[in-house]
Amino acid sequence: MREFIHHSSMSKVIINILAVLAIIFSIGVSVSYGATNIDLNTVWQAVFHFNPDLTSHQIIQELRLPRALSAALVGASLAVSGAIMQGMTRNPLASPSIMGVTDGAALALVMVLAFVPAVTTAGLVSSSFIGAGLAVALVFMVGSFSPGGLTPVKLALAGVAIATMLRSITSIFSLHFNLEREMGFWLAGGLSGTNWTSVNILLISGVVGLLIAVGISKSITVLSLGEDMATGLGQNNGIIKLFGVVAVLVLTGAAVSVAGVVGFVGLIVPHIVRFIVGTDYRWIVPTSILFGALLLVLADVVSRLINAPFETPVGAITSLIGVPFFLYLARSSGGGK
Secondary structure (H helix, E strand, O other), rough: OOOHHHHHHHHHHHHHHHHHHHHHHHHHHHHHHHOOOOHHHHHHHHHHHHOOOHHHHHHHHHHHHHHHHHHHHHHHHHHHHHHHHHHHHHOOOOOHHHHHHHHHHHHHHHHHOOOOOOOHHHHHHHHHHHHHEEEEEHHHHHHOEEEEEEEOHHHHHHHHHHHHHHHHHHHHHHOOOHHHHHHHHHEEEEEOOOOOOOOOHHHHHHHHHHHHHOOOOHHHHOOOOOOOHHOOOOOHHHHHHHHHHHOOOOOOHHHHHHOOOOOOHHHHHHHHHHHHHHHOOOHHHHHHHHHHHHHHHHHHHHHHHHOOOOOOOOOHEEEHHHHHHHHOOOOOOOOHO
């Protein structure tokens, strides 16, 4: 059965179609359930036959629909980022946080809030990208210092060290400038503040990042087999890694600026997808988009219902799933598998 799943293109197409249908249904559920439940028929009417005079339609159009779409786009962005990272580093535990991307973005956000309190949404997004980029540059610089150049292990160690340092600095800034409440949203991960501006930001960054990811997907497949083999096949690994880093920066930077630090999506989804569609990144990337979107939309629904009427940070829900998954992967990797 596993061989059939891995090698049958038709089965992969069917799986992706089912994932699309599941996303549409989950978005409907996400829009329907909240502080006040709204039936699916009303949701349909609000989306396709909007009546501004109806309060339920206003709630759906202005609050719940942009939140559900933001969740889908954030999940897709983080999942593809994780897939690209795992392919580039050949490290099964890799995710955007391995390069300090999320922590760099969070530090930039707290610094902007500290020194420019009246910053616009565009300013927050820009600072998030800059912080993520500087974090990546720092990780690569530190990892390259040791003899023998940058290897997957050195990249992982440098990423963990830099991420920990950035997280500590973020906490210091938050405490010093009394920004615990403002930063609590980003550090815990949440979608309560999303709106149509958030959707537009994620759409623009998503199109750019995902096009890059799809464009290099074949090369990532080759690179995931080993740098020596990829070089022997005539591939310019440096260029592929550069494009991969840019894709991760664009996708993760936008996701963090909108939803904060939502962990483990980039770790969990690529592994599930690889089990289903195999090791070809031409399938892994598009399927990760769908499964990442589905995971975070469902996680957001759970975050609102698990302790209603209070809202649990969606990052806590993904962590509940991700931590056992991470420990399982760490144990499997430690066992030489």
